[in-house]
Amino acid sequence: MAADTPQPTPTKPPAESSSEARRPFWGGSLRTQLLTAFMLLVLLPAVAVSIGAGITALRNGQAQAINQLESVATVKESDINTWLSSLQTNLAIMLPEQEVHVLVNTLITTPTDAEAYGKLQSHLTWMVTKSELFEEVFVMDVTGRTLLSTDVLQEQKIHINQVYFVEGLKGPYFSTPFYSPSLGRLSIVAVRPIVDTNGQVVGVLGGRASTKKLSEVMLERAGLGQTGETYLVGPNHALLTNAKSLVVDEDEALYVRTPGVNRAIDDGQSGSELYADFRNVQVVGVYHWFPRLQVALIAEQDQSEAFNSTYAILLINVGVALAAVFIAILVALAVTRSIANPLSLLAVSAAAIESGNKIDPERLKTVVARADELGQFGRIFQRMAREVYVREENLKRQVEELKIVIDEAKRERSVSEITESEFFQDLSSKAKNLRRRRTSDDTPKPEVKQE
Amino acid sequence: MFKKSVYSALLALLATALVLSACQGTATPAKRDSVKLQLNWVYATEFTGYFVAKDKGFYAEEGLDVEVIKGGPDANGAILDAVKVLTDTTVEFAVLGFSERLRTGDQGVTLAAMYQISPRVLFSLANSGIRTPMDLRGKRLPIKTAGWGRTIYGTIANVGVERSEVITMNVPSDAQDMLYKGEVDIWTGFVIDEAVKARLAGYDINLIFPADYAVGTYDGLLTTRTELLQSNPDLVERFVRASLRGWQYTIEHTDEAAEVLSKWEEGHDLTFYRAAEHALVPLIDTGQVPIGWIDAQRWQRETETSGGKFNPAAPGYSMQFIKARNQ
Numbered sequence: 001m002a003a004d005t006p007q008p009t010p011t012k013p014p015a016e017s018s019s020e021a022r023r024p025f026w027g028g029s030l031r032t033q034l035l036t037a038f039m040l041l042v043l044l045p046a047v048a049v050s051i052g053a054g055i056t057a058l059r060n061g062q063a064q065a066i067n068q069l070e071s072v073a074t075v076k077e078s079d080i081n082t083w084l085s086s087l088q089t090n091l092a093i094m095l096p097e098q099e100v101h102v103l104v105n106t107l108i109t110t111p112t113d114a115e116a117y118g119k120l121q122s123h124l125t126w127m128v129t130k131s132e133l134f135e136e137v138f139v140m141d142v143t144g145r146t147l148l149s150t151d152v153l154q155e156q157k158i159h160i161n162q163v164y165f166v167e168g169l170k171g172p173y174f175s176t177p178f179y180s181p182s183l184g185r186l187s188i189v190a191v192r193p194i195v196d197t198n199g200q201v202v203g204v205l206g207g208r209a210s211t212k213k214l215s216e217v218m219l220e221r222a223g224l225g226q227t228g229e230t231y232l233v234g235p236n237h238a239l240l241t242n243a244k245s246l247v248v249d250e251d252e253a254l255y256v257r258t259p260g261v262n263r264a265i266d267d268g269q270s271g272s273e274l275y276a277d278f279r280n281v282q283v284v285g286v287y288h289w290f291p292r293l294q295v296a297l298i299a300e301q302d303q304s305e306a307f308n309s310t311y312a313i314l315l316i317n318v319g320v321a322l323a324a325v326f327i328a329i330l331v332a333l334a335v336t337r338s339i340a341n342p343l344s345l346l347a348v349s350a351a352a353i354e355s356g357n358k359i360d361p362e363r364l365k366t367v368v369a370r371a372d373e374l375g376q377f378g379r380i381f382q383r384m385a386r387e388v389y390v391r392e393e394n395l396k397r398q399v400e401e402l403k404i405v406i407d408e409a410k411r412e413r414s415v416s417e418i419t420e421s422e423f424f425q426d427l428s429s430k431a432k433n434l435r436r437r438r439t440s441d442d443t444p445k446p447e448v449k450q451e
Numbered sequence: 452m453f454k455k456s457v458y459s460a461l462l463a464l465l466a467t468a469l470v471l472s473a474c475q476g477t478a479t480p481a482k483r484d485s486v487k488l489q490l491n492w493v494y495a496t497e498f499t500g501y502f503v504a505k506d507k508g509f510y511a512e513e514g515l516d517v518e519v520i521k522g523g524p525d526a527n528g529a530i531l532d533a534v535k536v537l538t539d540t541t542v543e544f545a546v547l548g549f550s551e552r553l554r555t556g557d558q559g560v561t562l563a564a565m566y567q568i569s570p571r572v573l574f575s576l577a578n579s580g581i582r583t584p585m586d587l588r589g590k591r592l593p594i595k596t597a598g599w600g601r602t603i604y605g606t607i608a609n610v611g612v613e614r615s616e617v618i619t620m621n622v623p624s625d626a627q628d629m630l631y632k633g634e635v636d637i638w639t640g641f642v643i644d645e646a647v648k649a650r651l652a653g654y655d656i657n658l659i660f661p662a663d664y665a666v667g668t669y670d671g672l673l674t675t676r677t678e679l680l681q682s683n684p685d686l687v688e689r690f691v692r693a694s695l696r697g698w699q700y701t702i703e704h705t706d707e708a709a710e711v712l713s714k715w716e717e718g719h720d721l722t723f724y725r726a727a728e729h730a731l732v733p734l735i736d737t738g739q740v741p742i743g744w745i746d747a748q749r750w751q752r753e754t755e756t757s758g759g760k761f762n763p764a765a766p767g768y769s770m771q772f773i774k775a776r777n778q
Binding site for chain 1: 568582583584585609610611642658659660662663664665702703705729730732733734736737738739740741742746748749752
């Protein structure tokens, strides 16, 4: 009996033991599959949400930084416009009164008139001092010659080749800020025509202003944070005003060629962009083409600062996502374990039953104790296993009983085969005869010859 | 049979690839057009843009092999006539002064005026008190050459100072020490040369630009023959484009340009060349017009004041390439 019972062997779940069993592409065991599925379920939304949130945050951050710089640029553009308008307004009121007008016309027609020169010189010097806008105010005749200047060193200079003089004959005009080699500095010239009583243009009134005012406007730091800066660039790409990180050297032009500057100057466009500035630092840049002065107004802020809050939000998002993923992994592991372990136990038990081994009810105790479907499955399995066991035992007993019956039948058949054989019949007949003779005669028993 | 045809095809492919790669490797560069540029003086700061264009390979990139020929005095002291070598077709391009340009007549056409402001200056020691041409009354003025004489006389005349009110002295061109020694009250020269020397010698100087008093004209005129412009405008355009690129590079990279210049001009150290290049920039790039630009009214005015005849139908200059560059 013992020899007929197979020894317990290491068991595997039936599906795995079969070479024909199909596995999903992402894993082998049910535990792996469940874990993979849980991880994907957690990771995919987390990654999608993080990327979406990141892109949104970056866009919002960029838009916010650009709006901020746009506001600053607009305010500064407005400041410059106000300053330019005040230059023209002050230039216009330099020659308001009839008396002054007569003096100017006298000087233009008779440059040697010392009285007219003296009175006008005093008047313009007083106006320049009072306005605090100009370095110099000067009167030119129609040939461009400076008949009078509040800076006497500039008198007799002839401006006929200057764009501002040619334009000044036509109407009020501002020059682009430019460097004068003879003055050794940058300046801007506002001009307006001088007309006589007949409305005839008889000269040009010019006012030279320092670009320091523009530099002051550009260097105001409101709304620019720690790294932001604004500056003006001329139509030749030369830096016109001091920048926080770049100071205009009066003796040496500095040329700026960044994407923002190029767009404004070469294309006459206004807009915003991310690019490397003249220090080769990545910045958020806003560029305005400023046609009134023919210059580019640039407002820039380092991306590291502009996107600082965005980076903080992104970091928090990533942190939260990572924490969620970590927790999800733990939960997934626990859930996987609670599902896969009982199933694995049941699979091992099923394999044991298949191999003919008796299962230990204690091993399934944790499974059957569960209140969920797995517990129900475990209990059914345990009952089925028990029934299988009982049925098997019954079958074994029946087999034993059948064996006994068969053995008896065999024995009977063997006996009958013996008894019914001719030899036995013959022998039996002989024995009968012998017995009969023994009883009838007292003669000794005959010897039985064995064959 | 099949294998054999496959092997044959592969061999053919391999051979083709080898031939193609060999052709690529040994391909000769496209033939460059050889042109000559004649300068109107010896190699000096005032021509740096052309040296840079050659040194940085801007001409080569335009398919040009440019020979930059120096002008000025030869070994015998004879001054080379840049106008003649241009008009007799020895060279394709020349850098000329305004009066030289007028001499070419209709045979020449100017393509760019590199000096918007003439580099000619009168300068005095700062402690002399001479700051304007009006201050030259009664002063000793050096006349180095007839040309410099015209500059001085033109300047004082334009501010109402008579020749009789100044003392003129004929002096050698290289006698700048006379200023330092107090033998003359001013010196004349280029702001990119003599004025730099004075400053590097430790003297504080006052500059008077005759250009501020309408003396002097466009200078450094890049000029070609009218016939060449008409027959081969592509060649001319490429030359102008590369030259302007050289000038642009010069004004934006003065220290590097100084190093290039030091390979051409002799007699000074790098400190001088750097200072000269810095002084050069505002004369080339005024910030008000594109570099090389020629204004029609100014050209006409300067032609007429220089004794030339201005013909509106054939003004003698062409801005087509500068316009194209700045579009």
